[in-house]
Amino acid sequence: MSTQSPTSRRRFLRRAGAVAAASVLPMSLIELAWGKGRNFTIGYISDSHIQQIRGTEFVRNWDRGLIRAVAETNLLNPKPDFVVFGGDLAQLGKKAELDHGMEMLAKLNYRVYGVMGEHDYYLDSGQYWEKVFGHKQWYSFDHKGVHFIVLNSILTYDEGNRKWPTDEQRMLEMAGLDNPNGSPFIVGEAQRAWLAKDLARVRKDTPIVVFSHSPLQKIFKNWNFWTDDADEVQALLAPFDQVNVVYGHVHQIQYNQIGNIAFTSVMATAWPWPYPQSYAQAASRLPKLTVQMNRADPFFERDATGWQLVDLDSGRTALRYNLYNNTNRTVAWNPATKQPEDAAYQAAATRIAPQTHY
Amino acid sequence: MSLTHRLPARLVLAFALAFTAATPAAADEFTAADVQRWQAQYEAVAQQGRALWTDGNLGKNGVACAQCHPNAANVHPETYPKFQTQLGRVVSLWEMVNWCLQNPLEGDKLAADDPKMVALLSYATWERRPASTEAAARGPPAAVSGRGPLPPPACRAAPP
Numbered sequence: 001m002s003t004q005s006p007t008s009r010r011r012f013l014r015r016a017g018a019v020a021a022a023s024v025l026p027m028s029l030i031e032l033a034w035g036k037g038r039n040f041t042i043g044y045i046s047d048s049h050i051q052q053i054r055g056t057e058f059v060r061n062w063d064r065g066l067i068r069a070v071a072e073t074n075l076l077n078p079k080p081d082f083v084v085f086g087g088d089l090a091q092l093g094k095k096a097e098l099d100h101g102m103e104m105l106a107k108l109n110y111r112v113y114g115v116m117g118e119h120d121y122y123l124d125s126g127q128y129w130e131k132v133f134g135h136k137q138w139y140s141f142d143h144k145g146v147h148f149i150v151l152n153s154i155l156t157y158d159e160g161n162r163k164w165p166t167d168e169q170r171m172l173e174m175a176g177l178d179n180p181n182g183s184p185f186i187v188g189e190a191q192r193a194w195l196a197k198d199l200a201r202v203r204k205d206t207p208i209v210v211f212s213h214s215p216l217q218k219i220f221k222n223w224n225f226w227t228d229d230a231d232e233v234q235a236l237l238a239p240f241d242q243v244n245v246v247y248g249h250v251h252q253i254q255y256n257q258i259g260n261i262a263f264t265s266v267m268a269t270a271w272p273w274p275y276p277q278s279y280a281q282a283a284s285r286l287p288k289l290t291v292q293m294n295r296a297d298p299f300f301e302r303d304a305t306g307w308q309l310v311d312l313d314s315g316r317t318a319l320r321y322n323l324y325n326n327t328n329r330t331v332a333w334n335p336a337t338k339q340p341e342d343a344a345y346q347a348a349a350t351r352i353a354p355q356t357h358y
Numbered sequence: 359m360s361l362t363h364r365l366p367a368r369l370v371l372a373f374a375l376a377f378t379a380a381t382p383a384a385a386d387e388f389t390a391a392d393v394q395r396w397q398a399q400y401e402a403v404a405q406q407g408r409a410l411w412t413d414g415n416l417g418k419n420g421v422a423c424a425q426c427h428p429n430a431a432n433v434h435p436e437t438y439p440k441f442q443t444q445l446g447r448v449v450s451l452w453e454m455v456n457w458c459l460q461n462p463l464e465g466d467k468l469a470a471d472d473p474k475m476v477a478l479l480s481y482a483t484w485e486r487r488p489a490s491t492e493a494a495a496r497g498p499p500a501a502v503s504g505r506g507p508l509p510p511p512a513c514r515a516a517p518p
Contacts, residue, residue, distance in 0.1 A: 222429070223428055279429045279485070280489040281487075
């Protein structure tokens, strides 16, 4: 006869279950100190592409990616100070898609800041997005000594906006990543003027973190891995000692260093994208620094998707990629080389076969 | 008696004409015009394939092939037949396309010789044509448009 009472057995099983859950959840985060003991972390979820089929039916696959990101972010300990949603909550900018996406995001136990994506914008110029997120399309705020700037980098030129007969047509055309009829993304003159004014009151040694949807650098124009006035935006950010840009849109790991500006992209919760050089018909400029994402099992449902935890260490960002079906990655600022680097795979000899994309 | 004497004169004439007209003749000869015509046939089918590739109505949930595979990238037609993890065996590309039609697109399979399947495969292969050195040297185009002889139609998603 067992000496274990049913109660203690039940307690053991419960504890064993908790340990098992903890071992699969991304809890291995290291708390890093920033400045005067004001260390903090941010959750970053992006590119969920919630897509309506009809009525209350949505594409199950994309829903699952976001639901999982929200559930895991809620389990973080220590808790992030806030969560950023990096754009493309919707697939075709519909109210039903933004409502359904926000219904899932609303389950987060944290304040959520939104970044505008082209899939959120091109149906109604982002009006409904403003309503559901409850803030403007570009804005800035200060948090524990860091100046945060959120840009709408997916605007386009007037002729690109006007050339479509209907709003729905414009949305569809701008939603096609490889659509040659699309129009390049810009931050635009008005927003750049606002940015210059905003930065004028910031000390040069204040750490700056910019969130944008498209890369504020020029990588591949065909798929809008590109912002047409990136050079002008970079020039405004150049005088500051420590600038970090975190961007979505590309559905893949990218990172780069241009002057004082460190760039790091985030993964999508919905699906991964090929690297530009795998399309040989047009030249692209993927930053040489980038060790490409692991391509374990292309289109295994959650392959190469996930969300990020951002640590701010000495005013520089460290992105911890929590990947659903792949080995987790960390891209963090290396103070010795003064650039973002992969914690495990930066040296060529350490790379693995699934990081080769062709 | 010679062979010519035994055959009717009309047949001899036909023989002579056939040899004259078909010199050089036979199956190992084709002209630049033939190649152009065959290429045009192929490109027309590839263009139908591009239309299907960007069509949210190919499957049943509005998802299009191009959503995950812009310009049919990460398809790698040249690597098939190969072992495919999703299917657990060595398959041809059309079988993998069917896996995509049934899973991410939540739709129905196509027969291997279905004109739609042939068009999809033609398009994926067309995007892997050797890149011209001119295109590679030119770098990113000044405008997003103007990327080769096949003008891809607009992306079409399923109607709500």
